[in-house]
Amino acid sequence: MMMEKIALRSRLWMAGAAMSAVLVAALPAYAVTPADTLVEGFAIDDIISMDPAEAFEISTAEVTGNTYDLLVRLDLADTSKVKGDLAESWTVSDDGLTYTFKLKPGLKFASGNPLTAADVAWSFERVVKLDKGPAFILTQFGLTADNITEKAKAADDSTFVFTVDKAYAPSFVLNCLSATVGSVVDKKLVSEHLKAMTPSDDYKFDNDFGNEWLKTNSAGSGIYALREWRANEAVVLDRNENYHGEKGKLARVIYRHMKESSGQRLALEAGDIDVARNLEPNDLEAIAKNADIVTTSAPKGTVYYISLNQKNEKLAKPEVRQAFKYLVDYEAIGSTLIKGIGEIHQTFLPKGVLGELDENPFKLDVAKAKELLEKAGLKDGFSVTMDVRSSQPVTGIAESFQQTAGQAGIKIEIIPGDGKQTLTKYRARNHDIYIGQWGQDYFDPNSNAQTFASNPDNADTGKVATLAWRNAWDIPEMTKETEAALLEKDAAKRADMYKKLEKEGLETSPFVIIFQQIENAAIRSNLKGFKLGPSFDTNFVGTISKE
């Protein structure tokens, strides 16, 4: 009896389930996003912290770029220069050590609090004292926890004075100040959210300068303000009604975490998102036929390279280093693997940066490579390992490289791994060959020059872990030249110094630089004013509107 009832009930259940399936099916789809809201499908799982003193990730840069303002920003019309953002004007003292910034009048934070030079000074102070990942961009100017309140201070409410330790090229100093780490934080607001800390040898201060609170909140004056960040789910920005410039056109911007390219494409075509940010080449191609969707792209300051560890004595031979540069099938890679997401680029400075050398001398030439290998006494080739992160396009490039290098008798064993795993090995200098990418830390030639062309201490205990160090490439001369370029006041002369370094890199470095990343976005055509910037922190959303 009981079972019969259960059987009957389960039949009812089934009928119910079938009914609800019909019900669901009969509903109209809301395939349009709200008129005042921008919805972007974006892989945002790299976000760790929204605190500009700590943030160093790609998606975070876009959020902080829209939620915080800086003293100066990259001039999008000519990215080798900067222009004032919060600063109305600035002067550099004759000795090249003191920078005086005059703030625009009547500035306010999103909170409504007035923005003064004291906020700027405190923002710099907390970066230096917290000493998180990106702090070096400021501390390289000789700032320490002990001197910061002297070196970065407010002369009055609208005058901020910044003192550096050497007569650096002004272009270098200003470019660094345009990085996320130079964001101006609302001192009054953050002060309400300080967390008490116990001073120790490692951390000498009694509070956390609001670091914990700022990880998930914003306290800036940018065109938008962070409403919410739910990890792996969404980032939500609301328009800042107190913004000093032209206000954001849409009331709200939502970045919805979507990891899958195909999922983004489907949602974009259906209209559930306005912008798809992580489309792979095949989806980009497919979407090109859709009349409701347009695509846009911009080169970004990230270069992909293969590097040869100089601890391996075969890889350390100059001829072998050069041979590898002829063993990459640039053309095939460019037309397939990185189509739409990258362009061939062989020098270490990306396009758009001061001093970029626009030369791509290498192409696949197995005969030439064999000749070089013979000179190195390795006529019969040799075997090496290569650590490869399991993700595209890196895996595809590694496989292509494995095949072309094989033609010259070099047997490459690919060791696949997760990103953090290969990186751990790379940082410990335990690899033979590594394939990876490097994004600029700030929009200045020194960022990449320093890592690709300087290595102050090649010992295993070396404290400056540049890419040259990671590959044990000992280059005292180039290190000096890189340092000298920092002090060249004349921007044109400075540019030439970097070009010389890039030439040297092409001829001697253990870096086989392959391509520069292009960021692309597919957007619904009712969207106006969408533009990707030259860097990840200049993808501004304020100009975007809907028709």
Added chain:
Amino acid sequence: MSAVDSHTAAPGGSARAAGIAMAIGRFLLIAITTYLGLLAVTFFIGRVIPIDPVLAVLGDRARADVVERTRREMGLDLPLIEQFYIYVKNALSGNFGTSVLTTNPVMVDIRRVFPATIELATVGTLIGTLIGVPLGVLAAVKRGSFIDQIVRVIGLVGYSVPIFWLGLLGLVLFYAKLQWVAFPGRLDIVYQYTFTPITGFYLLDAAWQGQWDVFRDALRHIILPAALLGYFSLAYISRMTRSFMLNELAQEYIVAARAKGLSETRIIWAHALRNAAVPLITVIALSYAGLLEGSVLTETVFAWPGIGLYITNSLQNADMNAVLGGTIIIGSVFIAINLLSDLLYQVLDPRTKSA
């Protein structure tokens, strides 16, 4: 033994209670040992994988001295055995540390993401059971027939086709073409900020608050991923139902029931299925537990913010606290469901009633 007299039999009184108590005691012991084993295994896996946990906190660009300092702050410079002691002590008090990625205590994160997975797994298992069991019964009754073959093929496909592929196919058809279902995530953007979940189970929360439009939207979002998971478990459940039913239908009590002149429907659904239901419960429970682990691929394809996605993402970012915490919670749930299904087994199996 006959099913007919089994539900007239009175419970075996204190002997049965003692039996159940013993069973509970035994399982608690097993649960505790398993849990400790789980802690040890997760800890050592977390320490031997060739990934530097400091990388997760600082990213790739930090200076050497910052890296060293952070290593100390994270207690990674302590001897391994001391780290393990601290880890077990914290884990036993429910403290799995703070997730590097989200900066929340791991428990807070899990409380946020787990309901999404539970909701999905529950609806999925409901679908799998409600369709899988009748299909299995049908296949057993019509053994060797065309229907049996069809059910076999359906099961085989469900079990062997990669779920992300089915998921994408489902999206292309039901979402992009037919627009029957919604995507991505659990709710449409329009409802994200008008709806405040209480328990985290959106269907329940929406129904409780009487927000039927939200309920409908949540249903439209959950139906496709749940149907996929349901199909996946259906495949398994229907195969197992079939074999259990075949076993029961060959028993003498079925012949007896037929001789008594009971209708075939009643013999199959009330007598045979009832006895087949006992082992079936374990099968369903295990399949449910399997779905609770978070179907990573399904969650990735559907941008479903569940525990599978959480743990995978944490793993990719070397966020070991989150990975270990998540693993332990899932392990605990797995242990609990096993325990529960075994207890249910005791309750439902008539043989345990007469001690």
